[in-house]
């Protein structure tokens with residue numbers, strides 16, 4: 001119980017530290033077990049330092065910085081036990097274009113290193129342009145969803161501007 | 162106390178119903194006081210029906226539909242007592258492009274009808290293109306923010322594509 | 323496990339049968355607000371055995387059945403199928419005998435009668451389904467299934483709640 | 493009231509003096525994640541008398557003072573000024589005599605010593621500041637000041653919490 005949780009903590013922290021620095025193109029972050037010596041009672045604290053800024057708890061970061069840090073944590077959990085399928089529902093909503101490009105670079109890297117298949121819901125044109133294929137969901141008839149294939153090149157023209 | 166709250170409720174509800182239908186280009190919504198006959202003890206429930214869909218509580222709507230409905234409520238509160246300044250921090254993040262255009266149409270309408278000045282933080286190129294002027298915040302020196310004027314036409318080229 | 327296909331019928335706004343091919347790499351899912359993208363993703367967690375209606379934005383599990391529109395009546399059942407290639411001894415756990423091959427998991431809910439699961443045509447229990455997916459490092463509670471409110475929930479979670487995320491992944 | 497200008501110095505990441513002209517119509521504020529946009533907006537609520545550090549993402553109110561970077565030391569004070577044109581009897585409440593004219597509200601916080609307010613050069617209490625803004629249908633708790641997490645908070649609020657939003661606006 002405790003030993004397994006401590007081992008999981010160290011594995012996730014190792015991935016998290018590396019993923020944070022990759023996504024932020026610098027800076028540093030780490031996880032801490034706090035409030036108790038017993039891992040099963042402890043809290044998980046997230047300490048993060050975007051490039052050039054002071055180390056602070058997650059709550060003091062900007063909206064986009066918090067989201068990117070949370071993504072690093074979630075991918076850290078994922079990499080300790082890679083799943084065959086990863087589904088991301090609009091995780092890029094609070095990110096600026098530069099962070100979205102780094103987020104997509106990381107996805108490319110994970111595609112090369114794991115056999116996981118990714119389903120990524122997005123409203124963002126940059127993210128769309130980095131996908132290998134697109135499916136559209138439409139509601140031409142009110143309240144009734146349909147699935148359609150979307151031409152990736154048409155979507156890429158949106159972004160190439 | 163109670164009388165004033167009931168009057169505020171009715172005023173806000175009237176604005177909310179109209180704003181919802183404007184933002185959704187159809188559909189209907191209304192507010193309800195629930196759980197108690199005493200307005201000071203009651204809860205405020207939000208019932209919404211996007212075009213072609215069934216009336217449901219706010220929690221059953223999609224992410225973007227929830228955000229647009231919350232915007233209608235916040236603007237409803239605002240219109241009952243128009244403030245000289247309105248500040249919106251990234252409220253457009255979960256909205257698709259069509260909803261963002263309608264959101265900006267509503268802002269234009271409110272600019273014409275009230276003397277309120279608006280400060281709108283956004284990452285979205287469509288919203289940027291609808292602003293009357295843009296200020297940029299930069300951190301060229303790490304951790305130090307500066308304010309700069311941004312050329313609106315340069316931003317409009319991004320979107321005209 | 324290589325997850326290849328998702329089929330839905332009668333599940334939330336997908337009243338008409340729909341099939342999603344899940345190919346290697348990055349597949350984007352796009353569309354306007356409210357068109358059904360999150361519903362599509364929820365179908366994956368649902369067929370893997372998600373037991374909490376609340377985590378599917380529903381009051382009760384029957385709420386995942388198509389509820390009708392102004393021009394269509396509600397349905398009485400919803401069915402979602404997930405098709406995967408399995409390598410290794412996984413299929414023996416559902417009595418298939420084969421260690422390699424295709425796995426098709428189907429979950430069906432009938433209004434007022436709860437859910438029933440089938441794996442390669444055999445009736446199985448929800449528990450068997452969770453075990454198959456858990457053995458493949460996935461399942462309804464996999465940290466890799468990031469729903470639309472999940473990032474915000476991680477950010478606003480109390481330290482003790484975040485530790486629980488760690489426990490689930492351990 | 494016509495709010496025209498916001499000046500900041502030493503407030504969060506705005507260590508250097510900055511001035512924002514607030515003109516009629518729609519003014520967009522743009523920039524990368526973490527560059528300071530929300531800090532700029534928080535300065536408005538702060539100078540209007542926001543008393544809760546938590547609602548400014550701070551542990552204590554001293555946290556709004558520039559905390560330093562690897563190449564700059566922390567500051568000892570932060571100051572924000574808001575300049576507005578007033579029409580009507582508003583200035584008499586701060587002893588100005590004038591009923592029309594310009595209003596400049598300044599809030600200054602010194603590390604370990606709390607905040608001090610001035611209105612057109614006179615020392616006033618936080619309460620006077622809130623009254624001036626309340627009379628103009630604005631203030632730190634105006635529903636028209638929508639912070640970055642506010643939409644999500646409205647959506648996830650319990651019905652009783654939402655009723656409180658109504659009470660504040662009433």
Ligand SMILES: Nc1ncnc2c1ncn2[C@@H]1O[C@H](COP(=O)(O)OP(=O)(O)OP(=O)(O)O)[C@@H](O)[C@H]1O
Nearest residue numbers: 223224225334355356357358359360361387388389
């Ligand atoms: N049981 C049901 N029967 C019919 N329609 C349903 C059912 N459950 C949900 N819906 C509809 O599905 C829609 C929500 O779909 P969904 O949340 O997938 O949208 P989305 O594409 O993710 O949108 P967004 O981009 O705003 O997140 C709602 O409008 C709701 O009316």
Ligand SMILES: Nc1ncnc2c1ncn2[C@@H]1O[C@H](COP(=O)(O)OP(=O)(O)OP(=O)(O)O)[C@@H](O)[C@H]1O
Nearest residue numbers: 062063064504525526527528529530531557558559
């Ligand atoms: N007292 C302080 N002194 C110095 N820097 C601070 C202080 N308080 C906050 N910051 C810095 O300000 C940054 C956050 O700025 P802010 O929240 O305004 O970003 P933002 O532009 O709104 O970003 P986003 O688009 O991600 O929402 C943080 O990186 C934080 O380090």
Ligand SMILES: [Mg+2]
Nearest residue numbers: 223224360470
């Ligand atoms: Mg969605």
Ligand SMILES: [Mg+2]
Nearest residue numbers: 062063530640
């Ligand atoms: Mg921000």
